[in-house]
Amino acid sequence: MTPTLYIGNKNYSSWSLRPWLALRWAGVAFDEALIVLGGDGYGRSRIAAVRAVSPTGRVPALALGDVTVWDSLAICEWAAEAAPAARLWPTDPAARAVCRAVTCEMHSSFAALRRDLGMNLRRRTEARAWPADTREDLERVEEVIATTHARWGAEGPFLFGARTIADAFYAPVATRLRSYGVSSSPVVAAWCDAIFADAHFRAWESAALAEPWTIASTDAL
Ligand SMILES: N[C@@H](CCC(=O)N[C@@H](CS)C(=O)NCC(=O)O)C(=O)O
Structure with a gap:
């Protein structure tokens, strides 16, 4: 039976992007079912259509017959086991x-x-001054990308050379840096460009840009 990955809006759902990329990169066949976020119950894990498929009331969730896996990292782990050759x-x-x-x-x-740089693929803003805790997060995330690639990424543009679950997990950050005009070091920019050039990321992005739905609270960031 083909697994079904339940996801949120491609424009906004960073958690959904991660396992979707991992499954695509692994070459695992799956159906996807998009549940529109942002309406009644959103932000409280109380969207009825999500609760019908995910015990946490959150997406992503992967339906494997009568078993549901409801966490982005657990779904990526499942993909890694389902397709070990994909590494x-x-x-x-x-x-x-x-x-x-x-x-x-x-x-x-x-x-x-x-909190401050919600994933929003359509969004482009000027650079701005961030609160101290956001600046610290940005500095740390850039440090992770730069030091990881420097130590482990000699064989390719991704964090560990070839694409891994770590790239899937950080891919939303690449879009956040771009959306909110954050200037990055050349090594971080090169990793972002590798994500943006990935054919599967591009497929997600073009579907996101074609979506009609908006979430006002994220668009206001
Ligand atoms: N730890 C969860 C987080 C999932 C999550 O927060 N998903 C958001 C969408 S990006 C959600 O479903 N929100 C629904 C709501 O807030 O009502 C995971 O890794 O899958």
Whole structure:
């Protein structure tokens, strides 16, 4: 049975983008079902259509027959196991451990970055002065990208050379830096360009730009 990935609006749903990219990069066949976010219950995990498919009331969720996997990292782990040849985690044990650390840091941190630079693929603003906690998040995220690529990325433009789950997890950051006019070091800019040039990212982006829905609270950022 083909798995179904439930996702939110492609323009806004950073959590949905991550496993969608990982599944595409892994070459795993899946159907996608988009649930429009932003209406009744949004922000409280109380959207009825989401609650019908995800026990947390949040997307992404991956339906595997009668089993549901409801967390972006867990879905990426499932993809890595379903398609080991895709090497969504690096094969070298040390690189793999660091790749997991980098991914987990994105999964559990950067609250100020999420608050002030919501993913919004359509959006372009001028550079601005950010609050101290947001500046710290931006500095740390750029440090992660630069130091990871310098240490592990000799064989390609992605964080560990080839595409891994870490790139999928940081891909929304590339779009946030672009949307909100954040100037980056050349190494971070080069990694962002690799994400923007990826054929699967581009497919997501063009679908996002064609979406008719808006979320006013994110558009106001
Ligand atoms: N930790 C979860 C977070 C998922 C999440 O926050 N999803 C947002 C969309 S990007 C959501 O479904 N929000 C619905 C709501 O706030 O009502 C994951 O990694 O999948």
